[in-house]
Amino acid sequence: MTLPSSTNPYLGQALIQILGQAGGVKQQATDALAQLAGPVDSVWSFNAADIMRNTISNFNRFSGVAGLNAYATAQIPGYVGPMTADIAATVAATQSCLDWIVANFPKDTTATYVLAYILNADGTRTSRSFTTVQTAGLQTRLQALIATIG
Numbered sequence: 001m002t003l004p005s006s007t008n009p010y011l012g013q014a015l016i017q018i019l020g021q022a023g024g025v026k027q028q029a030t031d032a033l034a035q036l037a038g039p040v041d042s043v044w045s046f047n048a049a050d051i052m053r054n055t056i057s058n059f060n061r062f063s064g065v066a067g068l069n070a071y072a073t074a075q076i077p078g079y080v081g082p083m084t085a086d087i088a089a090t091v092a093a094t095q096s097c098l099d100w101i102v103a104n105f106p107k108d109t110t111a112t113y114v115l116a117y118i119l120n121a122d123g124t125r126t127s128r129s130f131t132t133v134q135t136a137g138l139q140t141r142l143q144a145l146i147a148t149i150g
Contacts (some may be wrong), residue, residue, distance in 0.1 A: 014065040015072055018087065021058050025090070026149040029097075029142045036135045036142070041127035042116035045101055052098040056091050063087040086148070093145035100138050 028051060035044065062068075063084050072083035106115040106128065117125040132139075 011065060011067055011071040014062045014068060015075060015083075018059070018062050018068075018072075018083070021055065021062075022090065022149050025055050025094070026146055029146045033139060033142050033146075036139050037132060039129045039131055040135065041129050042105075042114075043127050045105060045130070046116075049098055049101050052094050052101075055094050056098070059087050059091050059094075063091075090145070090148040093141070093148045097138060097141045097145055100141050104134075104137065 032048060069082040069084055073079055073081045107113060108115060116128050118128065119125055
Protein backbone atom coordinates (compact mmCIF):
# COMPACT_ATOMS: atom_id res chain seq x y z
CA MET A 1 0.00 0.00 0.00
CA THR A 2 1.14 3.55 -0.66
CA LEU A 3 0.68 6.73 1.34
CA PRO A 4 -2.56 8.39 0.21
CA SER A 5 -2.45 11.92 -1.07
CA SER A 6 -5.08 14.35 -2.14
CA THR A 7 -5.12 17.49 -4.21
CA ASN A 8 -8.70 18.10 -3.04
CA PRO A 9 -8.64 18.56 0.74
CA TYR A 10 -11.43 17.37 2.94
CA LEU A 11 -14.05 19.92 3.92
CA GLY A 12 -12.83 20.18 7.50
CA GLN A 13 -9.27 20.82 6.38
CA ALA A 14 -10.38 23.38 3.84
CA LEU A 15 -12.49 25.27 6.36
CA ILE A 16 -9.67 25.33 8.91
CA GLN A 17 -7.26 26.62 6.27
CA ILE A 18 -9.71 29.30 5.09
CA LEU A 19 -10.46 30.56 8.60
CA GLY A 20 -6.78 30.58 9.53
CA GLN A 21 -5.84 32.35 6.31
CA ALA A 22 -8.57 34.94 6.84
CA GLY A 23 -7.36 35.71 10.36
CA GLY A 24 -3.79 35.97 9.16
CA VAL A 25 -4.68 38.22 6.24
CA LYS A 26 -6.69 40.54 8.44
CA GLN A 27 -3.80 40.85 10.91
CA GLN A 28 -1.22 41.35 8.14
CA ALA A 29 -3.35 44.03 6.48
CA THR A 30 -3.84 45.76 9.84
CA ASP A 31 -0.09 45.63 10.49
CA ALA A 32 0.59 46.94 6.96
CA LEU A 33 -1.70 49.91 7.57
CA ALA A 34 0.20 50.73 10.75
CA GLN A 35 3.51 50.48 8.89
CA LEU A 36 2.23 52.75 6.13
CA ALA A 37 1.79 55.51 8.70
CA GLY A 38 5.50 56.03 8.05
CA PRO A 39 7.81 55.40 5.14
CA VAL A 40 8.27 51.90 3.72
CA ASP A 41 10.83 50.69 1.24
CA SER A 42 10.91 48.55 -1.87
CA VAL A 43 11.71 45.41 0.16
CA TRP A 44 8.50 45.98 2.13
CA SER A 45 6.59 46.41 -1.13
CA PHE A 46 7.99 43.20 -2.61
CA ASN A 47 7.18 41.24 0.56
CA ALA A 48 3.63 42.65 0.59
CA ALA A 49 3.15 41.67 -3.05
CA ASP A 50 4.41 38.12 -2.36
CA ILE A 51 2.05 37.73 0.60
CA MET A 52 -0.89 38.97 -1.46
CA ARG A 53 -0.12 36.67 -4.38
CA ASN A 54 0.12 33.65 -2.04
CA THR A 55 -3.08 34.67 -0.25
CA ILE A 56 -5.00 34.78 -3.52
CA SER A 57 -3.64 31.39 -4.55
CA ASN A 58 -4.52 29.75 -1.22
CA PHE A 59 -8.04 31.17 -1.05
CA ASN A 60 -8.74 30.17 -4.65
CA ARG A 61 -7.49 26.63 -4.01
CA PHE A 62 -9.67 26.06 -0.96
CA SER A 63 -12.77 27.84 -2.27
CA GLY A 64 -13.06 25.18 -4.96
CA VAL A 65 -13.69 22.36 -2.50
CA ALA A 66 -17.07 20.78 -3.26
CA GLY A 67 -19.67 21.25 -0.53
CA LEU A 68 -17.81 24.10 1.20
CA ASN A 69 -20.77 26.50 1.45
CA ALA A 70 -23.09 24.03 3.17
CA TYR A 71 -20.32 22.73 5.43
CA ALA A 72 -19.27 26.24 6.53
CA THR A 73 -22.82 27.28 7.45
CA ALA A 74 -23.30 24.04 9.37
CA GLN A 75 -20.03 24.36 11.27
CA ILE A 76 -19.86 28.09 12.09
CA PRO A 77 -22.64 29.25 14.42
CA GLY A 78 -24.50 32.23 12.99
CA TYR A 79 -22.66 32.20 9.66
CA VAL A 80 -25.02 32.43 6.70
CA GLY A 81 -22.46 32.53 3.87
CA PRO A 82 -22.05 31.63 1.21
CA MET A 83 -18.40 31.01 1.97
CA THR A 84 -17.36 31.03 -1.69
CA ALA A 85 -18.84 34.52 -2.19
CA ASP A 86 -17.09 35.82 0.92
CA ILE A 87 -13.81 34.30 -0.26
CA ALA A 88 -14.30 35.88 -3.69
CA ALA A 89 -14.81 39.31 -2.08
CA THR A 90 -11.62 38.92 -0.04
CA VAL A 91 -9.69 37.71 -3.09
CA ALA A 92 -10.94 40.70 -5.11
CA ALA A 93 -9.89 43.12 -2.35
CA THR A 94 -6.48 41.44 -2.08
CA GLN A 95 -6.07 41.59 -5.86
CA SER A 96 -6.92 45.30 -5.74
CA CYS A 97 -4.07 45.85 -3.25
CA LEU A 98 -1.67 43.85 -5.40
CA ASP A 99 -2.77 45.70 -8.53
CA TRP A 100 -2.10 49.02 -6.79
CA ILE A 101 1.46 48.00 -5.89
CA VAL A 102 2.17 46.81 -9.43
CA ALA A 103 0.65 49.91 -11.04
CA ASN A 104 2.29 52.41 -8.71
CA PHE A 105 5.77 51.00 -8.25
CA PRO A 106 8.21 53.30 -10.06
CA LYS A 107 9.39 51.91 -13.40
CA ASP A 108 11.87 52.90 -16.05
CA THR A 109 10.80 54.68 -19.23
CA THR A 110 9.96 51.36 -20.90
CA ALA A 111 7.68 50.38 -17.97
CA THR A 112 9.61 47.12 -17.86
CA TYR A 113 12.09 47.45 -15.01
CA VAL A 114 11.18 48.56 -11.52
CA LEU A 115 13.28 51.25 -9.89
CA ALA A 116 13.75 49.61 -6.51
CA TYR A 117 17.28 50.53 -5.45
CA ILE A 118 19.84 53.25 -5.72
CA LEU A 119 23.29 51.94 -6.59
CA ASN A 120 25.74 53.92 -4.51
CA ALA A 121 29.25 54.86 -5.66
CA ASP A 122 30.79 52.25 -3.34
CA GLY A 123 28.65 49.45 -4.82
CA THR A 124 26.17 49.23 -1.96
CA ARG A 125 22.46 49.59 -2.59
CA THR A 126 19.88 51.75 -0.90
CA SER A 127 16.30 50.56 -1.09
CA ARG A 128 13.85 53.08 -2.52
CA SER A 129 11.58 54.63 0.11
CA PHE A 130 7.88 55.50 -0.20
CA THR A 131 6.13 58.10 1.95
CA THR A 132 2.73 57.84 3.59
CA VAL A 133 1.32 60.23 1.00
CA GLN A 134 2.69 58.08 -1.85
CA THR A 135 0.98 54.97 -0.43
CA ALA A 136 -2.40 56.57 0.32
CA GLY A 137 -4.12 54.54 -2.40
CA LEU A 138 -2.78 51.30 -0.97
CA GLN A 139 -3.95 52.31 2.49
CA THR A 140 -7.49 52.78 1.18
CA ARG A 141 -7.39 49.35 -0.48
CA LEU A 142 -6.03 47.69 2.66
CA GLN A 143 -8.94 49.17 4.65
CA ALA A 144 -11.35 47.69 2.10
CA LEU A 145 -9.58 44.32 2.39
CA ILE A 146 -9.86 44.35 6.18
CA ALA A 147 -13.58 45.11 5.85
CA THR A 148 -14.14 41.85 3.94
CA ILE A 149 -13.03 39.76 6.94
CA GLY A 150 -15.11 39.44 10.11
